[in-house]
Amino acid sequence: MITLKQLAEQLNVSISTVSKALHNSEEISPDTIVRVKALAKHLNYKPNKVAISLKNSKTNTIGVIIPDILNHFFAKALLAIEKEASKQGYNIITCLSNEKKTKEINSLNLLSNGSVDGFIMSIAEETQVANNVDHINAILLQNIPVVLFDRVSDNIACDKVIIDDFGAAYEATKHLLSEGRKHIVLIGDIQDLSVGKLRVNGYAEALKETSNYINEPVVVSINKDNLIDETIQDVFKKHPSVDGIISIDNTSGVVALQKAQKLNYNIPKDLSIIGFSDENVLQFTDPKLTTISQHTLDIGKASVKLLLDRLNNKKQIASKTKTIKTKLVLRGTTK
Amino acid sequence: MITLKQLAEQLNVSISTVSKALHNSEEISPDTIVRVKALAKHLNYKPNKVAISLKNSKTNTIGVIIPDILNHFFAKALLAIEKEASKQGYNIITCLSNEKKTKEINSLNLLSNGSVDGFIMSIAEETQVANNVDHINAILLQNIPVVLFDRVSDNIACDKVIIDDFGAAYEATKHLLSEGRKHIVLIGDIQDLSVGKLRVNGYAEALKETSNYINEPVVVSINKDNLIDETIQDVFKKHPSVDGIISIDNTSGVVALQKAQKLNYNIPKDLSIIGFSDENVLQFTDPKLTTISQHTLDIGKASVKLLLDRLNNKKQIASKTKTIKTKLVLRGTTK
């Protein structure tokens, strides 16, 4: 890489003159500025990012920790984060915790040495199950800002971006009730997560409020991917009168639809299905799945904004929590 | 952040003594080492990464440029790259080109200022269509190593990781022929890409070699996601006697299967389908899709290895191309 020093030598001026010239300093003669810039351009000079970071104690880099990049929700969130960060002149260093607490701790430790100005993350499943977030609080104690999105924790005082999980599930359930559904089952593989619990509660509350709904809430947990087929087939065996299904994760709604079609349920006449999925699954089914849209891009964008707000304004104290609106998008799997 | 200077002041020793002590230098008395380390631990000292990068002219960071993170193949490749890089003590800065050439150029320019030691990337669609890779060659001219994976270009002399696209499609086609299929259609949305062209060629070659195969090759291009439904339905309309489908992208195989089932094709009796998809789509269909497995994790891992090899051994000249074996995994959609 070409440096200021090399430019200075070739031009027989000092390093500081070169530096100032490249910044259009008033102190430098127009003539010199032209000469310096010409050579800089000719040699494709680029200011060394590392040196600037050291000088400014600021890297313009955000650490992003994603629990599961193969989950479409997180991939899309990353897309939005990268886009907004890039727009604001920030790079992102991506770490994938793969739902492991140790990897999460490791990533935080490895990057909290001046590598990044702050973190945007969603908490790993293992961490949420263990309910131990000391490692994240440790980062905050070092005065490195953190923004949590989607999977958050009440035990961490920082900026957060969430959706109204309770309300979204509540609304979806209410919709099925309004269709006259009498036997609504909730399925999902994220009941251990903060968001999963809230969604289950929203579902339960909607049923509870409905005086003429006589069945008990049914919550079916999918534990491992390889058992998803059987688990969902069991739903239809155990609850042959099921007439509404709410999936609170990304994929089980689609699988439920496939299985129901295989069993010759008439959808949506006999059975309605609502997924908590992203648009990507639409192409995989016919009829198309009614979903709760999470506005994932907005979640990512808002996360970056909150973080940069804090970076640019260290004195602000109160943590903000931004709630992104969800939307129930009716398609072919509901009446 | 706590610095060597602060430790030195508190201990009344020089900065270099502290630095050496922390590195277990023989020059330093055991007693001092203990004292220094104790304080460092107590204050949670971490060497400033930026300073070390500046000192060493090495960031231990890899720039990764991904064309489309919502594509499962690339998400998985990123997963593998991050995992291997992390294992080797490297961070990754992720940029998403979103298939745009300008974004690709931008990312390369912004990171080729000492931010990263090298790049791992797959070429954006727009770049491949325009067939202009000057910006990538410019990086190589700056002596920054680049590893290309999946989507490569003959006009770039660098290390590459690919699969045998021609061979994989050839093998899949041969398999369908061995089942006695007489009317095999290829579908996909990546015919503009290097990999897509090779796959089409492999398909065509297999047909051509088969003397008793009388139908012409049929290549159906899917242009936009929103037209995928109609495009595939058209296949069945135009070619009612189709008895074999090869999808060369991630999703169209699944869609073809759905549509065929809707049209009451008996699969795999009347019609076989082979997808170029990852395992993630398996849960979405019944029967499960026969696929060409790309060993995506190996692709990512190999890319990191090639890059680090080059970083650690600058003198090597010849570019290597590593070909990862594919595997035809027979499942329910073939006989």
Added chain:
DNA sequence: CTGAAAGCGCTAACAG
């Protein structure tokens, strides 16, 4: 208008 010097945090050659 230009240059010298200090300093960001660290390492390492050299001096004591």
Added chain:
DNA sequence: CTGTTAGCGCTTTCAG
């Protein structure tokens, strides 16, 4: 065994 110094590349104050 410990300290001084220079330097990685840059910005910026201060001197000239």
